[in-house]
Amino acid sequence: MIMYIVIIGCGRLGATLAAELSDSGHDVSVLDRDAARLGILGSGFNGLRLKGIEFDNDNLVEAGIKQADFVLSVTPDDNINITVSLIAKKNFNVPRIIARINDPGKKSVYEMLGIETINPTELSAYILKSRIEETPV
Amino acid sequence: MIMYIVIIGCGRLGATLAAELSDSGHDVSVLDRDAARLGILGSGFNGLRLKGIEFDNDNLVEAGIKQADFVLSVTPDDNINITVSLIAKKNFNVPRIIARINDPGKKSVYEMLGIETINPTELSAYILKSRIEETPV
Numbered sequence: 001m002i003m004y005i006v007i008i009g010c011g012r013l014g015a016t017l018a019a020e021l022s023d024s025g026h027d028v029s030v031l032d033r034d035a036a037r038l039g040i041l042g043s044g045f046n047g048l049r050l051k052g053i054e055f056d057n058d059n060l061v062e063a064g065i066k067q068a069d070f071v072l073s074v075t076p077d078d079n080i081n082i083t084v085s086l087i088a089k090k091n092f093n094v095p096r097i098i099a100r101i102n103d104p105g106k107k108s109v110y111e112m113l114g115i116e117t118i119n120p121t122e123l124s125a126y127i128l129k130s131r132i133e134e135t136p137v
Numbered sequence: 138m139i140m141y142i143v144i145i146g147c148g149r150l151g152a153t154l155a156a157e158l159s160d161s162g163h164d165v166s167v168l169d170r171d172a173a174r175l176g177i178l179g180s181g182f183n184g185l186r187l188k189g190i191e192f193d194n195d196n197l198v199e200a201g202i203k204q205a206d207f208v209l210s211v212t213p214d215d216n217i218n219i220t221v222s223l224i225a226k227k228n229f230n231v232p233r234i235i236a237r238i239n240d241p242g243k244k245s246v247y248e249m250l251g252i253e254t255i256n257p258t259e260l261s262a263y264i265l266k267s268r269i270e271e272t273p274v
Contacts, residue, residue, distance in 0.1 A: 003269060012241065016262040021269070070269055098265060104149065118265055120257040125153040128235060128255055132140060132158070132207055 002026055006068045006094075008054045008084050009075030010037040013100060013120065017072060022047045029063040032075075055083040057091065065092045074100040074118075078109075085115045139163055143205045143231075145191045145221050146212030147174040150237060150257065154209060159184045166200040169212075192220040194228065202229045211237040211255075215246075222252045 003026045007014050010032035018041055022028040028047035031054055032038050038049045052059035054075060065071065071088040073081040081099040088094040101107055101119040110117045140163045144151050147169035155178055159165045165184035168191055169175050175186045189196035191212060202208065208225040210218040218236040225231040238244055238256040247254045 005269065012239075012258045013261055016241065016258055017265060020262055020266055024266070024270070026269075072265060098268065100261070102149075104153065118261055120261040121149045121153055123260055123264065124150055124237070124255050124257040125157055127260065128154060128209060129157055129161070131235065132142065132163075133161075 003069040004064060004067050005029075005070045005072065006031065006060070006063045006065050006088075008032075008071065008073040008081070009100075010034070010040060010049070011074070011076055013074045014072075015040045017074065018047060019045060027064075031059055031063045054080050055087060057087065060084075060087065060092070065094060068092070068094050069096065070094070071097045072099075073097070076100075076102050078102050078106040082106075082109060082113065082115065086113065089115075140206040141201060141204050142166075142207045142209065143168070143197070143200045143202050143225075145169075145208065145210040146217070146237075147171070147177060147186070148211070148213055150211045151209075152177045154211065155184060156182060164201075168196055168200045191217050192224060194224065197221075197224065197229070202231060205229070205231050206233065207231070208234045209236075210234070213237075213239050215239050215243040219243075219246060219250065219252065223250065226252075 005021055005026050005028050007018050007030045010030050018028050018030045031050045035051045050063050071094045073084040085097045085099045088097045098116045101117045142158055142163050142165050144155050144167045147167050155165050155167045168187045172188045187200050208231045210221040222234045222236045225234045235253045238254045
C-alpha cells in the first residue's frame, strides 16, 4: 500500500529515509530549512523537496501534511521534533507521527505528550550490547 | 561472562554504552579528548574514564587495550574510528573491534578494511521503514 509520508529534516536519517521510502514506491516529501541538506537527496529522488522552517504551518501544508499518512520528524533538534509532532497531531490530525529522540533526557517529554519515537542512540546501544553478550565464550 | 570493553568516544552513544555495559557487570574504560563529555558519565559509573587523544598508543594502553575483549570506537568522526580500529587490530590484536559509521559514504572503507561496524542511521531507517510498512491497512 502506497503511503504519503512527510519527512521533517533532511540530515543523514531524513535523507536515508526519503531515498528508501521513495524507492519503495511511497509518496514522499521532505522539508528542511537548509537547501544544501535538501541537495543531498540528489537527482534520483522522485519526491517533493521543500526549503522552509520546519514548524511553519504553511510549509507543512505545502509539504502535504493534510493528506499525510505519516509524519516523521527526524531533525537533530528535539524541540523542533516535538513542535512539529504536536502541530501534526493537533492541527492536522495526522494518523501516525514518529519523532526522533536526540537527547535521551528528553524521552520523558515525548512520553508525556504521547508522541511515538525512535532513538538511534538507544537502538544502537541495544544492538551493540546484544552483539557483545552473545559472543561465544 | 565478564568482558573487558574499551569504549572510544564519550558522546551520547559512548556514554550510553558505558553506563549500560558497566551496569551489566562488565569492566569498562572510556577514552575521550573532552573532559566535559567524560563528565556526562556521572558518579554512578564504575569504570575507568580517561581524557586523551583517542588514537594515541599510550592512551590506549592506559585504557587497557592490551587486555580488552572488545574495542568499540563510537566517536562522531569516521576517521578517528577507522584509525583506532586499525591500531586495535594491528598493534594490539584485540579479539573484536566494532566501529560506528557516521557518514554512510564511508561504509565501503570500513568494509575494505574488514572492520565490523554499526550504523545508527541505517539501523533507525530500517526500523522506521518496518514500522511504516507493517501498518495495518
